[in-house]
Amino acid sequence: MAKRIADSTVRRLSAYLRFLEDFESRGLETISSEELAQRGGTTSAQVRKDLSFFGSFGKRGLGYSVPELAGRLREILGLGKEWKVIIIGAGKIGAALAQYRGFRQRGFLILAAYDANEEKIGRKLEGIPVRDITQLERDVRQDRPDIAVLTVPAEEAQRVLDRVVKTGIKAILNFAPTQLQAPADVTVKTVNMAMELEGLSYALTNRD
Amino acid sequence: MAKRIADSTVRRLSAYLRFLEDFESRGLETISSEELAQRGGTTSAQVRKDLSFFGSFGKRGLGYSVPELAGRLREILGLGKEWKVIIIGAGKIGAALAQYRGFRQRGFLILAAYDANEEKIGRKLEGIPVRDITQLERDVRQDRPDIAVLTVPAEEAQRVLDRVVKTGIKAILNFAPTQLQAPADVTVKTVNMAMELEGLSYALTNRD
């Protein structure tokens, strides 16, 4: 890949793909950058610029072919293959994720959940086996998951992350409300609800 | 408030507060911008700039008083008062949120959850009453919640949001993986897991 693409750009591509799939299911053939922009809360210039990093997919005067652009976006985002996911922490959030149909829909296959609690080990979490966290390293060697989702308490998050990194997993989705340190070749995305809530609190407090 | 503060700045303030609380509990008196920066994965100049938007809280040569800065940040973020929250959608994610202790800890009081499913109405979700969604408008007039958390399917999210906005609620935390349209005076924050996952997929696919 020639240029480094900003995180915000990738997020928008992801949003565009969602609208395209909606358009696709309604049988529409073409879409303009303006239509795409309105649905995504951005501008048509932004849409065109975002896409231009990866090539030129549109036809001047006409717009973009919906199926073609959707296909190209899936390719760019790496959604062509199946990604194997493990969930670490079989609590309430882990359970909510385990049943989330968005995973499977987009090609993310959840292999297993891990926990230290003996009462949970051996059971199923929304159909997904809960395994003993002590087996993590052995299982990873065998199953080769691509992504680990962390739903453990904040206090344990860094320790668990270090362990996960050591197994060679390069992508982590963290739900613990804490900043994590990881090597540069490991991508960590954090979903921090506490932060979002405080953002709302700030907005409510500082109105014009 | 004189200047418009960037979203990214508010998120960092929220992160700083978390470290400060950690420092506070360990009985430390002062902290430098450098220490704060290291924990938050940013730079000391960034920390100082962020804080400078709101005044000057530090002592040159010494750093910041931990309790004082924590207090000022809570004030800035509007965490001094108790915010009343309702959850709309009593599914798995709603349940996970209902039991999330981070809410209460930071002064967010969950009043109730709402659902259309008769089997859920009247029961409790992690100790929180599940009410009939048809009563939403009446309840809001009475209870005056500040924040609504949306954990409904993507297809219904916009419709539910419109209804919530009409009741006068000005802050919404959305968990549906969809872009929502709201009036300018309503703040909507979306936690979009699908987007984060696709960000990981992109990162795994486009390595150097």
Add this chain to the structure above:
DNA sequence: TTTAACTTGTGAATTCGTTCACAAGCCGGG
């Protein structure tokens, strides 16, 4: 074939956020 109405792709201009760099201020030790 010509024209009018559209829409893309992209350099240039602009805006916004981050980093640099340093004067100003504080503290402790001699």
Add this chain to the structure above:
DNA sequence: CCCGGCTTGTGAACGAATTCACAAGTTAAA
């Protein structure tokens, strides 16, 4: 009381992301 070591607060420089603006290409209709 003065000096050396530290750390803040903040303009200025920089860099990144967004928006502007327009040439170039497409289509449809006359």
